Amino acid sequence: MNGSIPESLGKLSELVELYLYSNSWEGILKEAHFINLTRLKALSISTDPIEKPMSLNVAYDWVAPFKLHRLLIRYCRVGPGFWKLIQSQTELLDVTLQNTSISDSMPKEWLSKISSQVQNLDLSYNNFSGRLPLQLKFPKLQSFDLGHNQLEGPLPLWLTNVYYLDFQSNLFSGPIPSNLGQLMPKLRYLDVSENRLNGTIPLSICNTKDMEVISLRNNQLFGEFPQRWSWWSKIRIIDVSHNNLSGNIPSSMGFPSSLKKFKYAGYLGKSAITLKGKELEYDDGNLALWGNLIDLSSNNFEGEIPEQVGSLVELSTLNLSMNQLTGEIPSSIGKLRWLETLELSHNQLSGHIPQNFSSLTSLSHLNLSYNNLIGNIPSGYQLQTLNDPSIYEHNPSLCGAPLSTVCPTDDTKPGHTFHGEDHSKDDKEGFWFYVSMALGFIIGFWAICGTLVLKKSWRYAYFKFFDNVKEKVALTIALKVARWQERL
Template sequence: MDGFHACLFNPTFHLNILLFLVLASSYLSVTAKSCIEEERGALLSFKQHLADPSGRLSSWVGQDCCQWEGISCDNRTGHATKIDLRSTYPDPLLGGDEEWNQSAYERSFLTGKVTSSLLTLKHLSYLDLSYNNFQGIQIVCQLRTLSYLNISSVGESEFPKSIFNLTNLQTLDLSKNSFTGPFPPQLASLESLKHLDLSKNHLKGRIPKLLGNFCKLKTLNLARNEFDGGIQELLSGFSNCTNNRLESLDLSSNEFATELSGSLRVPTSLQHLDLGSNLFWGSFPTSFGNLSSLKSLNLMGNNMNGSIPESLGQLSELVDLDLSENSWEGILTETHLINLTRLRSIYLSTERAVPLIFNMTYEWIPPFQLHTIYIVNCGVGPAFPVWLQSQTELLDVVLRSTRISDSIPEEWFFNLSSKLEILDLSHNQIRAKLQSQLKFPNMYYMDLSHNQFEGPLPLLSSNATQLYLESNSFSGPIPSNFGQLMPKLSVLNLAENHLNGTIPSSLCDLQNLQILSLRSNQLYGEFPDAWSVWPGIGVVDVAYNNLSGNIPSSMGVPNLGHNNLSGIIPKCLKNLTALSSYPSDNYTVYMPYDLQTTITAKGSELVYYRTALEWVYSIDLSSNNLEGEIPEEMTSLIALGTLNLSRNQLRGNIPSTIGNLRWLETLDLSHNRLSGQIPQSYSSLSLLAHVNLSFNNLAGRIPSGNQLQTLEDPSIYEGNPLLCGVPLTKCPGDETLPFPSSDAGDNKDEDDNGKLWLYVSITLGFITGFWGVCGTLIVKKLWRYAYFRFFDDMKDKVALAIALKVAQLQRKI
């Protein structure tokens, strides 16, 4: 009994009882208010008008609609308050997913009509229908209780004007549609907005001044539109707010073309400012130094110039800085960076070569640890400074064209994070000898091209997709297991090194390889047998080696010039899908920087870079020992731009269907043993700019055509003694009337008939004119007298006028 009384008057006991009753009450309340039947029916009616290929709404069965996928209810009332039907399948524009499937992506869309049944949901405050394909989306603008509305990427092209009635909205996302026209000024009526996203549409013109009335706005995203003015008014409007809350402003990828002056009034509350990819010009605004809360600043891809002020160093909260692709100049010192203790990424590049110089004390150690460093066309060298060596947490490293001509300490590679993904040290004069097996398991991109690296080839992990090592001094053979070690490679460029040995057969295991360049090495031997069953490769450049044997039956777009290849040209080259359709962008490999290849064209060796490589469709088999005839199947490669088969032992005729190569600009068949006449279809090559058919055994008349008449250099046909016609000597009989063929006879008869009618017309005209005037004067006496009287009067008037003029001149003298 005493125990009972003690328990009864124990405060802890009473608290436990009270907590139990509260939980029980909540449980009973929830179970009693699970779903409103009227709202359940409205949701089912909405579902009936939708197509759901992926079965996302398969859970919409049963009595309790609050348990359906995408539906949330108020625990106390049971009313539906939230609908989230956003497609969660990865957006292909975001990339990074090798397993991405176009068909699955399209099946993930809900399609159909949004019906008025949703208006039954009187308590709905959250609606997300994004990344679907709906019709009649404007009906949702009648749900006045909404505070959150996301209808991005739903395929709308007409701006939903009734959306201005949703005065309770705090978040509005209309991005990734096809809205056109000016910025809707009526949006200013939504004074409760905190988050507004209109990015990735086609809105244009000036941003209206009244947009600055959004004093509650925290994020504003107008990126990827066509706005071209109003930024001063926009920023001033926010600055006039007594309690400005704007934290994020994104105006990137528009058409703003104005000066960013130092007096620009920028809200000091900003944490994220993105003005990238516009046409802004001028120097770095000094007012940016007052943005003490700023965490990210993006000015990339504009026309900014001048020096970067030391006030940049006042942005002590800065994490991400992107000033790349501008025209900066001057000097950066420790003062610019010494207070940026939170800095994690820096992007800095100039359009001109090295006008911006990093002038830090060699031993200076910065107060930050970067994850990303991107410096291009800026002077960092010649030494490899300690401030770079101290960065050991890097994930992405790009130090391209930075004038570093130093040797990199071997321990720097050891100290780099094992999480490193991108390493680009290209276009410097860096000296180093790398380990044969680098320790970066996550690295997928490495570019060490145009340096002085030496030693055996470095090998990356199995995640590597692109490897650029051209123009160095790497030596030795290509490892026999190269293909097994890096099976995901899509680009491999080992050109212009000192590699020797044979091409390992393991390269044929690279099923994703699209571009291969081994040019200008010391490779020898034959192509591996497995090459003939190697599918998918796009471009192969192994020119300037000492390869021998036959050309494999599967090759990709080949550049095999200057080797010792023999045998015939395989007919299967017609299977080059990249050249069998009209020129287009057939290469989808992501290459952030230039890829170089060289072809013999237009009379000399031309160097093409990545930007041009996508449209240079060439076959170069020159300077080998190939025999046999030119396969007629090659003329089915209608997208071919350059064909160079010079300096071989080819025989036979030029294919009669060569005129099918309508995009051909360069044709070099010189220094072979071709014979016969040049086909007449040759004259239909309307884009031909360079031709060399010299030193063969061609005969007959050179075909004529509009484009061929511009090729006046006789050397392009020299060494063919039996050729004649422009631009060589005339063919026999050109100086006399040619012997008429049947067609010529018909033409001659037509010419004779024309001349006869011309003579008859002239005779009749003379008779009619002469007798129409003279005959009348002979027959009509009065007309004859009047005619001669007229001439007598004219003679007297002319004589009088001359006499008067002579008298006037004499008086003046």
């Protein structure tokens, strides 16, 4: 359906629910479209934001004849009059005003009026500014999305059973509340990325035992990542990249059972993650395609990569790049058969690339550049398709395809690794091998022949022994010949 919506719609006085989406409507909705809709409880409007723009524009002092319970408006410009009308709707249970071009301060009084009954509140992708009220109670709130606005100040301290909280891409500052886990114990999705938060990650956040997705990326957080994160038995996505976190990567990384056995989560909204070298957006509609993700990149983590990472058998993305990690790459990573993205670049990793990396048949993006890796690059299977030399660059002692550095001839066989110091060791071992052979021959020769030369009685006995042997052999041969002739 297309064209303008007729004003005669406003005459449907018995109408309870009105859904205007998934079509090609255009034009402006005015007071006349709603004038007699006294029983209206649900209104949903969504349009194509590019091809068929639509707007809602009513007089600033217009009093609506209805009290809505459910309101959904997406990609539809809302005038100041309609925004004023919305604030008069105090019986709302579900509210979505997404990408409506609203530019206003956060309506604290309206939030206070609807807080006792509202269940889902989405005001994302607008231009709301100001601060949120800090001490409201939302006893029935399940999901709250204020992402991509201009809100500032500290994160609010709300006592609520909310399971989905998205405050990404705002101007929030200060620390994450230390008692967040106690105030919101049922949190499953937390996204406060792209803000100005500082301080440490509070231990209480681990009390949210149903956590599935947590994104704290691109803030100013410091300190260590809580060891208690293994309490998150359902965790699917961890993104704390682009902060100032330090310390060792938790050895408990191998414990969460959800990364060992795939479990699909419910509504998870939208966020972003560095995947396959690009910053990409994921949402509830395609989460199953993203799989299980860990992104700890661009921090100050140090120490070795825990061997337990190999137990995360359902892991699809592991990004530990741009840290200060040392030691060797655990061979256990080669067991992650569903791993698609492995980012370990810009660390201080040493040793050889594990040979079993060739068994990572799902791997489509690899970056091991800017480390201290040595030896021959493993070949075979999926690794042969990753022929971009930049993924191995700035490892001076690496050799083999796709790098231009050729490994020595004897070391080009599959599975053989190249040691820079092996040649001198082999040369020394060869030299002493030949020396020992020469000494053994000389000693053996003179031990026997020297004795015969020096001792006359031994020399006579030695030659007499061989004369006797010679006579016995000659006699035996003569007898055999004689018997053979008699038979003929």
